[in-house]
Amino acid sequence: MENYWNKEIECMSREDMKKLQDERLVAQVKHVYENVPYYKKLMDEKGVTPDDIKSTADLHKLPFLTKADLRDAYPYGLLAMPLSECVRIQSTSGTTGKRVVAFYTQHDVDLWEDCCARAITAVGGTKDDVCQVAYGYGLFTGGPGLNGGSHKVGCLTLPMSSGNTERQIQFMRDLGSTILCCTPSYAAYIGETVKEMGLTPDDLKLKAGIFGAEPWTEEMRREIEKSLGIKAYDIYGLTETSGPGVAFECSAQKGMHINEDHFIAEIIDPDTGEVLPEGSKGELVFTSITKEAFPLLRYRTRDICVLSREKCSCGRTLIKMSKPMGRSDDMLIIRGVNVFPSQIETVLIEQGYAPNYQIEVDRVNNTDTLDINVEMSEEQFSDTIKGIQEKERELVEAIKTILGINPKVHLVSPKSIARSEGKAVRVIDKRKLHD
Amino acid sequence: MLIKQISIFVENKPGRLSAVTKLLSDNDIDIRALSVADTKDFGILRLIVNNPDKACEVLKKADCTVSLTNVIAIGINDKPGGLSAAMDCLYAANISVEYMYAFISKSEDQAYVILRVENNDKAVEALKENNFTILKAEEVYDM
Structure with a gap:
């Protein structure tokens, strides 16, 4: 039987949800216009006033916010509440440039944790569960978000943070953890370590995992499920909109339900900014309609996905988003072709390799080069040069079929590619390009 | 009749051969014959030793990619x-x-x-x- 954290909201009729969104949006636009001079200026420049926004149908009239705006406005430029009302900050990893800080009032922390509680409940979590949170704690939202959600649900919470993998597994066994929360790449690494320690999934009580904060593939989901003996669920969020829990997967394991009572989702054409009809692939845009301190309107996530209102077997009526193919800033343009690391990962797993790889892009004599280092297993090792080169050729062919460009594939020893306890470093781009 | 040969995958990185041979020396493995096949990226070190099973075991323990042929x-x-x-x-x-x-x-x-x-x-x-x-x-x- 499906469990809901807040059945009234999660299964609300479309009509009621729209009404709730309309009311909240109108109030939020007014709140932002009055308290955030940075956004007021953007609205004024576009000739839009809060009076023009009467319902979600008017959403498209509002200006977009981008990551560049967040950097411009760093640190207080988008703050909508006095600092005395704020109780927390969280921050992005800063991997794509200057850090972004987000502010939370107690109300904001509560609603964020409530969203995470919905996610934990959706994977079957109850107060009888032992929830091991192996996301990083600190400025990163992963640890604090799931930690808060786990408390709300009433699980026994293990605030492990990431790292010290053998100790993670020790606690998992000694305390009988039933739910694991971490990045998918760390989950894969934990699975690998379990095997190495001579253990099997039967030695663990884990039943479910909530894995997010980086793009991952269906193939990787199957690998993790097998290595840990669990069901693996995706969770979505970004620091800019609060953190994990903006959207979460249910028992159907087919797309993530967006918490629409807090966030309105749109899909736009990333080039023109035009709103696309439901079912189109495009850039995901979020409007926070309940957050007080850091309420971003029409924030462009750079994530490429599809929205769907198809009826879900879990009974939730919340709109679903597909697994993002990757953030548009994860996307590499190699010899003019768009390449997502997740596409390469899919091929590797299909061909029987573990998802331990690193992509190196460089530019030699004005031509982009794509080198992929892939760890091979003992079984894949052959004692002849011919045998190894044949395996490399097979991978080159399979990747070329998907990407349309010719990579160089290098098989390397197991464990020679550094493991990650947080977000995996999949890409090294050595190109020095001038703007 | 057949001899067990150990084949070891060796990436072209400084210190790899030294690490492998040190491991064999530390475990009292005596090398009878060897050959190296090499490419730009990697080599395969092929060894005939006095105790192939033990050599294979210690190499695997040290995360080397090894096979017996x-x-x-x-x-x-x-x-x-x-x-x-x-x-x-x-x-x-x-x-x-x-x-x-x-x-x-x-x-x-x-x-x-x-x-x-x-x-x-x-x-x-x-x-x-x-x-x-x-x-x-x-x-x-x-x-």
Whole structure:
């Protein structure tokens, strides 16, 4: 039987949800216009006033916010509440440039944790569960978000943070953890370590995992499920909109339900900014309609996905988003072709390799080069040069079929590619390009 | 009859060969013969040792990529034409050699050749018919 954290909201009729969104949006636009001079200026420049926004149908009239705006406005430029009302900050990893800080009032922390509680409940979590949170704690939202959600649900919470993998597994066994929360790449690494320690999934009580904060593939989901003996669920969020829990997967394991009572989702054409009809692939845009301190309107996530209102077997009526193919800033343009690391990962797993790889892009004599280092297993090792080169050729062919460009594939020893306890470093781009 | 050869995947990085040989030395593994096949990115180090199972175990423990392959060791006359006669015999029997390497023995007129072929049984049969000495595994390990 499906469990809901807040059945009234999660299964609300479309009509009621729209009404709730309309009311909240109108109030939020007014709140932002009055308290955030940075956004007021953007609205004024576009000739839009809060009076023009009467319902979600008017959403498209509002200006977009981008990551560049967040950097411009760093640190207080988008703050909508006095600092005395704020109780927390969280921050992005800063991997794509200057850090972004987000502010939370107690109300904001509560609603964020409530969203995470919905996610934990959706994977079957109850107060009888032992929830091991192996996301990083600190400025990163992963640890604090799931930690808060786990408390709300009433699980026994293990605030492990990431790292010290053998100790993670020790606690998992000694305390009988039933739910694991971490990045998918760390989950894969934990699975690998379990095997190495001579253990099997039967030695663990884990039943479910909530894995997010980086793009991952269906193939990787199957690998993790097998290595840990669990069901693996995706969770979505970004620091800019609060953190994990903006959207979460249910028992159907087919797309993530967006918490629409807090966030309105749109899909736009990333080039023109035009709103696309439901079912189109495009850039995901979020409007926070309940957050007080850091309420971003029409924030462009750079994530490429599809929205769907198809009826879900879990009974939730919340709109679903597909697994993002990757953030548009994860996307590499190699010899003019768009390449997502997740596409390469899919091929590797299909061909029987573990998802331990690193992509190196460089530019030699004005031509982009794509080198992929892939760890091979003992079984894949052959004692002849011919045998190894044949395996490399097979991978080159399979990747070329998907990407349309010719990579160089290098098989390397197991464990020679550094493991990650947080977000995996999949890409090294050595190109020095001038703007 | 067949000899267990250890094949080790060695990436072209400083210190890899030194790490592997140190490991063998620390575990009292005696090397009888070796060959290295190399490419731009990696090499395959092939070893005949006194205790292949133990060598394989310690290498695996140290996260090396290792495999055991059955190869043939034959004795040939250590004089001009010795190897040629053996190759002739294999050619006549239509057996291709994947790779091979040779080493001389402690006695003056004998040399040994390690052969990796597609079909070991067929090769052994052909070599025996032509009176080549096929070495027993223990003879090689305890050499």
